[in-house]
Amino acid sequence: MMARGPKIQIQRVAKSFGAPGRAMPALEEIDLDVAEREFVCLLGPSGCGKSTLLNIVAGFLVPTTGTVLVDGRPVSGPAPERGVVFQEYALFPWLTVTGNVEFGPLLQSRPAADRRRTVDRYLDLVGLSAHADKFPVQLSGGMKQRVAIARALANNPAVILMDEPFGALDAQTREVLQDELSRIQRVEHKTILFVTHSIREAVYLADRVVVMTSVPGRIKQVFPIKLPEVRDRFAHEFTRYESDITRVLREEVAKVRA
């Protein structure tokens, strides 16, 4: 493969909220590159600016200073090259599962047969083919998030941004979805920026874990996770990453409390 620049380049990005003069900094000088096909997890104390950073990359928020480049081009708003999966699912309740997954391809005016194939493929990938005609109200939280993942993938984005996508799920469902996401990533090879509160989840999924400081958020430490693609949550190396990251994160959480 040809050597290329990073897929996502976050360059000196800072963000403050509020009126000028009384602005509260939420993010301070973030520099982060994400390589193509890389899975990066953002960890940090609550309120440190993880969602803010993700929303800037998504194009929902404009940074106060700095820029985000995707494939070398500056981000100036939301675009289909950057798919987003939200903690609150954000499914369109008036559309069926099929209708939701078809939303992106429909906007691109792809022919019906082509859309049909895409929907079938991604519903199969997330194991929801049997529920294609249901409405979101008829689905469990885990199923809804599977639909949201299928909807993002069906649009074939190069980058997927996920803000605590499994945060609202119970522990068992959460692990099942982590397994699925890891399996999907081995097939789809997306570039993923993933926000989570769970260290275990981060170590299980990520190629690199980025730990942020308490607000205003900066990058505190980056942990490359050198584990096999298919991971064992009980392996000795796995738990060592967990405790290393826990120690670093705990210092920051303590600052928030202080």
Added chain:
Amino acid sequence: MNAAATRAAALLGALALWAAVAHGNAWLGVVNPVLLPTPGEVGRVGLELAWSGELTRHFLTSLGRVAQGFGLASLAALGLGLLVAMCVPLRLMAEPVIEFVRPIPPLAFLPMFLVWFGLGEASKIAFIGYTTFFPMFVAIAASVLRVDVVLLRAAASLGASRADLVRRVVLPAALPGIVVALRVGVGLALFVIVGAEFMGADAGLGHLIMEGRTFFNPAQIVMGALTLGLLGSLINTLLLTVERRLLRWRAAA
């Protein structure tokens, strides 16, 4: 007992109560029996009016006015409601005007409409339109403002343009609120059509009622009122059917 049977029983019960009170009054002579017509007397007036074609004429006249006034007002409320809700400067300008005009009881302006539009159809249609516009406009704008920003973000990151957002997200997301607004509008239209037809009309259910007063025929007044009730419940049933079809996804659970 199923719901339909319960409803039928309730209606029959109300009819029986009316019959009992009216006939009891005729028997005991508490008030002049002419002032309290029995179901039979009202039915007879109704049959005469129906036979001569008068009832249909009045009914259709009122229905036509409601349909036109409400139809124009709902189109305007939908268009302007969307526009104002989605454009911040417009909203800031519209708010104080609406807050001032809205609390004025519409009937206060009825004479104005007669002055402007004369005694013909235009004044009635315009008056119904005016009455129903504001509450529908305000409710529609509010339901557009309540559309979850996360849905807009989700659609935008799937490649939706501004037009796509309006058509594929804002409208369907606001639809439950829009349907409620339309039902309120129809209710109001029926509420004020009578007033509009009291003055200077030669047809319509309001006119029928007023004629009953002029010629001292209480049975005709009651007949006119009952027909209005029928008109209202017909329109409501129609809207409920439309609502159920459009909002299937909510009932799916």
